[in-house]
Every structure is written in structure tokens, then in C-alpha cells.
Amino acid sequence: MTADPIALHVSALEHALRGPRRTRRDMISEAHAGLRDAETAYREGGLPADQAAMAAVRDFGTVGEVAPEFQHELTARQGRWSALLFALVFPGMMLAWDFFWSLGWTSRAAGPATPAVRVLSTVEDAATLVVGAAALALLAATFRRSAPAHRVTRAIGLTGVAGATLCGGLALAMNIAGTHQAAAYMVTHPAGITPYLGSAVMMLLLIWQSLRTLRVARAARR
Numbered sequence: 001m002t003a004d005p006i007a008l009h010v011s012a013l014e015h016a017l018r019g020p021r022r023t024r025r026d027m028i029s030e031a032h033a034g035l036r037d038a039e040t041a042y043r044e045g046g047l048p049a050d051q052a053a054m055a056a057v058r059d060f061g062t063v064g065e066v067a068p069e070f071q072h073e074l075t076a077r078q079g080r081w082s083a084l085l086f087a088l089v090f091p092g093m094m095l096a097w098d099f100f101w102s103l104g105w106t107s108r109a110a111g112p113a114t115p116a117v118r119v120l121s122t123v124e125d126a127a128t129l130v131v132g133a134a135a136l137a138l139l140a141a142t143f144r145r146s147a148p149a150h151r152v153t154r155a156i157g158l159t160g161v162a163g164a165t166l167c168g169g170l171a172l173a174m175n176i177a178g179t180h181q182a183a184a185y186m187v188t189h190p191a192g193i194t195p196y197l198g199s200a201v202m203m204l205l206l207i208w209q210s211l212r213t214l215r216v217a218r219a220a221r222r
Contacts, residue, residue, distance in 0.1 A: 005053040006035045009060070016067045018219035019074025020081060027070055035060055068220075072149050075220035079153030080142040082213040086135035086160050089206065090167065093199060094128040100195055116177040124170040131163035150220035153213055160210030168203045 010032045017024050035056045042052035060066065138159065141152045175196075 005050070005057050006032070006039060009057045009063070010035065012063045013067060013070070016063050017070055017074055018216045019071070019078050023077045024074055027074070031060070031066075031070075071220050075149040075153050075216050076142050078213055078216040079149065079156045080139060082153075082160060082209055083135045083139035083142060083156045085209060086156070086163065086206070087132050087139055089202065090128045090135070090163055091132040093167075093202065094125055096195070097199075098125075114177060117174050120170055120174045120177060124167055124174070127163070127166050127170065131159060131167070134159050135163075150217045153220070154217035157210045157213035157217060160206055160213065164203045164206040164210065168200075171199065 010028060013031060014024070014028045017027070035053075038056035038059055039049075039052045042055045043049060047055060135156065138152060138156045141147045142149070142156075
């Protein structure tokens with residue numbers, strides 16, 4: 001049986017693209033449907049099935065010709081989603097931790113925070129707000145057609161990596177500086193380990209999302 005030119009072409013195009021899975025799947029489905037419509041039109045015009053499929057593929061363009069346009073949109077979508085995520089999650093985590101501290105569990109368990117912990121906390125809050133603001137600015141840039149999608153998306157990925165690394169490192173430093181307080185807190189409130197674990201998991205997810213975003217940006221530059 002002769003291989004279907006349209007199926008082969010669509011498969012090659014899908015293999016060449018990197019980006020959000022759902023968006024990529026929708027793009028490929030639309031491309032496949034368009035090629036089938038063109039094939040049908042050629043068959044109704046009198047061409048045999050195999051020639052009609054090949055003509056549809058020829059009109060559509062080679063993978064090298066059409067993939068960059070598809071990849072540009074995928075890259076912009078990836079950057080947009082990641083920037084929105086970072087703009088919401090980083091400030092959101094800061095507010096969540098401010099809420100936990102406002103409950104007074106730590107102060108009741110082991111007294112007020114040490115000066116070192118207070119300084120580190122202030123620095124982390126400032127860093128979190130800066131990362132959130134940067135992500136928001138980059139989110140706006142993803143809507144500008146004149147902005148190179150791969151550069152904006154790369155900047156978003158780097159912002160996520162830097163933000164997660166910095167905020168995670170500051171959080172670790174705070175816990176080291178207030179070891180006795182953390183230990184006392186865990187003794188009196190064992191369930192209190194949940195927000196710590198949640199924050200650690202969230203930081204890992206943010207780094208994973210950032211690295212994925214950087215991979216998509218690199219694919220768009222090729």
C-alpha cells in the first residue's frame with residue numbers, strides 16, 4: 001500500500017514543532033483538515049487520489065517553509081502561558097506565606113523571628129515582587145507582533161529559573177537562620193510541614209516550566 005502523502009507530511013510537521021501540547025495538536029488538526037479539503041477539491045477536479053494528495057501537499061508548502069510560522073505562534077503561546085503563571089504564582093506564594101506568618105504559630109512556638117530571618121524575609125518579598133512584575137511586563141510583550149517571539153519567550157524562561165532559584169535559596173537561608181524556630185514549630189504543629197513541602201514542590205514545578213519554556217524558545221530560533 002502506498003503511503004499517504006498527507007499523513008506523512010502532517011507527521012513530519014508535528015515532529016518539527018515544539019510548544020504547548022494542546023495548541024500544537026489543534027494546529028496539526030487544522031493543517032490536516034485543510035490538506036484533506038484541498039485533496040478533495042483536486043479529486044473532484046478529476047485527479048486520481050494519489051496525485052490529488054500530492055498536489056495538496058505541494059500547495060501547502062514544505063515543512064521547512066511552513067514550520068517557522070507555526071513555531072512562532074507556538075512559542076508566543078508558550079511564553080504567554082509561562083509569563084502568566086509566573087506573574088500569578090510568585091506573588092501568590094508571598095501572600096500565602098504572609099498569611100501563615102500572620103497566624104502567629106512561629107512566634108508562639110519559639111518567640112519572634114531573628115533579625116537575620118526578618119532581613120531575609122524582606123529581601124525575598126522584594127525579589128518575589130520584582131519577578132512578578134518582570135513576568136507581567138514580559139506577558140504584555142508576548143502580545144506585540146513586532147517583538148521576536150523566541151527572545152521574549154527565552155527572557156520569560158530565564159526569569160522563571162532566576163526567580164525560583166533566588167526565592168528558593170532565600171527560603172532555605174531563612175530556615176537555616178531560624179533552625180530552632182522551625183524545629184519548635186514542627187514539634188507543636190506537625191501539620192505545619194505541609195506549606196513547606198507545598199512550596200518546595202511549587203518551586204520544582206516552576207523550574208520545570210521555565211526549562212520547558214527555554215526549550216521551546218530554542219526550537220523557534222533554529
